[in-house]
Every structure is written in C-alpha cells, then in structure tokens.
Amino acid sequence: MIDGLDRYACLDSSLHRWDPRCKFVGLIALMFAFSFVQDLRLLPAMLAVTSGLYAASRMPLAFLLTRLRTPAVFVVVVATLLPFISGTTVIARIGPLILRQEGTVAMALIVVKFISILTISLVLFGTAPFLTTIKALQALGLPPILGDMTLLAYRYLYEIGNDLETMERAMGLRGFRARRFSSHTLDVLASLAGTMLVRSYEQSERVYKAMTLRGYGHSPRPRAQFHRMVCIRAHFRDWAGLAGVFLVAASFVAMEIWLRGLGG
Amino acid sequence: MHIPDGILPITISAAGYATSGAATWYSLRKIGQKEDAQASIPKASLLTAVFFVASWIHIPVPPTSVHLVLNGLLGAVLGYYAFPAILIGLFFQAVMFQHGGLTTLGVNATMMGVPALLAFFVFRLRRVVGKDRRWGVGVFGFLAGATGLGVAALIAWGLLVATIPAHLDAEAERASIYALTLAHMPLIVLEGIFTALVALFLHRVKPELLKD
Numbered sequence: 001m002i003d004g005l006d007r008y009a010c011l012d013s014s015l016h017r018w019d020p021r022c023k024f025v026g027l028i029a030l031m032f033a034f035s036f037v038q039d040l041r042l043l044p045a046m047l048a049v050t051s052g053l054y055a056a057s058r059m060p061l062a063f064l065l066t067r068l069r070t071p072a073v074f075v076v077v078v079a080t081l082l083p084f085i086s087g088t089t090v091i092a093r094i095g096p097l098i099l100r101q102e103g104t105v106a107m108a109l110i111v112v113k114f115i116s117i118l119t120i121s122l123v124l125f126g127t128a129p130f131l132t133t134i135k136a137l138q139a140l141g142l143p144p145i146l147g148d149m150t151l152l153a154y155r156y157l158y159e160i161g162n163d164l165e166t167m168e169r170a171m172g173l174r175g176f177r178a179r180r181f182s183s184h185t186l187d188v189l190a191s192l193a194g195t196m197l198v199r200s201y202e203q204s205e206r207v208y209k210a211m212t213l214r215g216y217g218h219s220p221r222p223r224a225q226f227h228r229m230v231c232i233r234a235h236f237r238d239w240a241g242l243a244g245v246f247l248v249a250a251s252f253v254a255m256e257i258w259l260r261g262l263g264g
Numbered sequence: 265m266h267i268p269d270g271i272l273p274i275t276i277s278a279a280g281y282a283t284s285g286a287a288t289w290y291s292l293r294k295i296g297q298k299e300d301a302q303a304s305i306p307k308a309s310l311l312t313a314v315f316f317v318a319s320w321i322h323i324p325v326p327p328t329s330v331h332l333v334l335n336g337l338l339g340a341v342l343g344y345y346a347f348p349a350i351l352i353g354l355f356f357q358a359v360m361f362q363h364g365g366l367t368t369l370g371v372n373a374t375m376m377g378v379p380a381l382l383a384f385f386v387f388r389l390r391r392v393v394g395k396d397r398r399w400g401v402g403v404f405g406f407l408a409g410a411t412g413l414g415v416a417a418l419i420a421w422g423l424l425v426a427t428i429p430a431h432l433d434a435e436a437e438r439a440s441i442y443a444l445t446l447a448h449m450p451l452i453v454l455e456g457i458f459t460a461l462v463a464l465f466l467h468r469v470k471p472e473l474l475k476d
Contacts, residue, residue, distance in 0.1 A: 005359060005360050028366065031269070031366055031367050032274060032277070032367055034270075035269065035270065035272075035274045035277060035367045036274045067362055068362070070361060070362055070363070071268065071362045071363070074268055085440075086437065109270070110270050110271055111270075112270075113269065113270030114268055114269050114270035114271075114365075116270075117269035117270055117366070117367060118269060118362055118365070121269075121358070121359060121362075121365070121366050125359045130359075143288070143292055145292055145295060145296075145301075145305060145348065146288070146292075146348055146352070148305050148309070149305060149308060149309045149312060149345075149348055149352055150352050150355070151309075152305070152306060152309030152310065152313075153309045153310070153313045153316070153349075153352055153353075153356070154313075154356070156309070156310050156313045157313045157316060157317070157356070160310070160313045160314055160317045161317050161320075163317075164317050164318075164320065164321075178322070178323075178324050178329075179326075180324055180326060181323070181324050181325050181326065185323070185324060186323065186457060186458060186461060187461055189321055189323060189458070190458055190461030190462045190465055191461075191465050192321065193314075193318045193321060193334075193337075193458075193462050194461075194462045194465035194466055194469065195465075196314050196317070196318060197311060197314055197318075197341065197462070197466065197470075197473060198466070198469055198470045198473065200310040200311060200313070200314045201307060201310070201311065201470060201473055204306040204307040204309070204310040204311070205306075205307070207306045207310065208303055208305075208306040208307070211306065216302075217302045217303070
C-alpha cells in the first residue's frame, strides 16, 4: 500500500553522502527560493538546477515519473483550464476556445514551480533513509514530542495500512460491497474506522509498556527519547555544499527582485 | 483540500508556517501541562497513523466515491495532540504521496489543524448535557465533524480568494472558488454523520478513547 520513498537511499552519490542536516536546510531554502519566483525568464534556470540535482542523485528517471503520476492530475487540470479561463489578453482563438496570455503565464509558472519543488523534495527524502532524515530534523531542533510521534507513527503506518487491507478483504469475503450510498454502508465503514482506532489504542498501551521497559520516559525532562541515537557529523564538504546551494537559492531571489525592478 | 507547492505566494506560505508554529507551540504547551504527557505519546502516534490510513476509506457516492478528511474526529479523539498529529500526517502525505507540499505544509496544517482543535472544543461541550449521554455523543460528534471540515473549507476559500493575482480575471476565479466551496456543503454533512457514527461506536466499545 505504501511504496518505498527511500528505496534508492542505498545508492552512492554526492547527494547521498551529504550530511542530512545540511541537505535538509539547503534544499528547503532552495524550495522556498523557487516558490518566490514570479518571472517567466527564471523558469529555464529553475528547470536546469532541478534537473542537475536530480541527475546528481543518480536516482532513475522512472522513479521520478512514478512519483509524479499522482500529482499529475493537478498539473493536467491547471494546464488545460488556466490558459483558457483566466486573463483578458487574447493570444489566439482555437474554435470556440480563447487562449489568454495571463492564464498561460500563470499556468507555466505554477506547473514549472510545482514540478521543480516536488523533484527537489524527492531528492531530499529519496537520497537518505527516511529515519535518518527524521533524526536529522531532531538534531536541527524538532520538538521532542513531534520527533517521537513522527518516528512512532512512521513505524506503525505500514502495519496499520496492512491491517486496513486485511479488514477490507475480510469484509468483502463476508459479502460487504461498498457500492451504493446508504446508512448501512456508512455504519459499516464507521465501524471499520472505529475498530482500527480501538485496536491501535490497545496496541499503543502494549507499545508504551515495552518502551518503558527499554528505558523510555526515564529522563527527568521530556526530551527526545530517540535523540541519543542521532550521530551525524558534518565535514567541510557538507558545509561547502550547503553554502553552494544557499548561493543558488539567493541568486534566484536576487534575480527575481532585480527583474521585478526592471519590469516595474 | 491540500494546497500543492507552487500556487501560493511565498508570503502566504511563510504566514502559514508562522500560524502552524504558534498552534504547535500552544498544543505542545498544553500537552506538557498534563501529568502523563509521555505516556500519551504512543497512543497519539498510533492514532495519528490510524487517521492517516483511515482517510483512505472511500465512501461510495455514485457515480464516484469520496474520502473523508476526518480532522473533526481527530480533534474529538486526540484533543491537544490533534494539531501535531495533523502536522505529521500532512508531512507524510507531502513526502510519501506528493499530496500537498513542503512549502505549503504550514498553510495546510493551519487549514486542517486549527479546525481540528475547534472540533475538540466543540466535542468537549457535550459535558453540558452529560458526558456519557449517548445522544450527546452523537450530536456533538456530528457538530465536531462538521466543524472540522466546515472551518477548513472556509479557510481554504479565504486563502484562495485573497491570493487571486490582480492580472487574472478575478470575477471568473471568484465564481469558481465559490462553486467549489458550495460543493463542500454535502461533504460537511457527510463528515459530521461519519464522525458521529464513529464517536457512537467508540462510546459503545471503548469509551476511554473519548475521555478528555
């Protein structure tokens, strides 16, 4: 049900070797810099940086395309609707349809920014095991409760997903088909959700007892219990990589401000 | 209802991170004041995973099917843990399924999480009629579910209307956003009914899950 986001985390590339904390800070800064861009002239550079980063990650193109499949619906809707419904300056008439300049520009900006940010996010989370990235976030100061909740929720996500599949299959074998809307269907599906909550609640009590036996909760303050497991060291090349990505991000922001100044 | 990357201006994304930061701080502060804060973490974590998975349950509404947001139910069951749970759930959705986005995580968390906290307060109002009354659980469960999605839809509407670029055909854009928001009305009722049914199920089977 949940396919591996970090299935290519074992590859060897400069991005895989990059300190996860520096990688997180640098690539998030780049995503926000991309988000700041409003000028069409910066889009080719944005695509070039994104392609360069993805190529440097050595992850296969098929992986990116698979990951883009679900959000592609959004891209298709924006690309087909926006140029025809938005704006006042007419570029061309195609039968009854009117292609408008403002809508086309907005479409190009939204689609390129969306694909670029999404690809960078894939590079960020695909080039290190997911748990390493979470531990890096803890090292960067993620509140202890959030860190522990994220790790535990991630640990049980797969298991609960499998439980749901099993329960739905069992309901199907007993003749339940959720094909029409009725109070009975709603009641059965609400019971399914309720049963999952009850089972997980009972499991959480066993999990807590097991964690307590292993020392969880023995620190005087509710600090991150998994924090001690974090052992990440940054070297000169990691800081140099971070400085390089900051420079690229700052260049996009500076160019955008400069181009706005020229336009305005 | 997940706003993807690349749509919102960076000022709105930053404001979203500021409001979700404030809501997280408030929730963690309230959680920290509880005596058994640490003991509740496994419960909140597993229930976070359940809500993430339960949102994959599709309700048949011929000719299609809809999936529920369940933020109202999450507020009713998790209380102050609801906001961190939604933040984590949306983070998982953004990085695992590319629903929503990382730059819009703060906005999406505010849009779903603040109504979840409101739903928690609404559900807690059942004390007025008696905490263990079955009809009270049903009525306030419905109100919590409807509040969760209803307020989220209102926030989404406000955000989209406020961020229409000036050079676009604002009237046409506004009309489509109004239509989209109105389309949520039956879903708000459905979300309320589903939340009430789950709350009644929990009240019957495991009432301690609904204790404040």
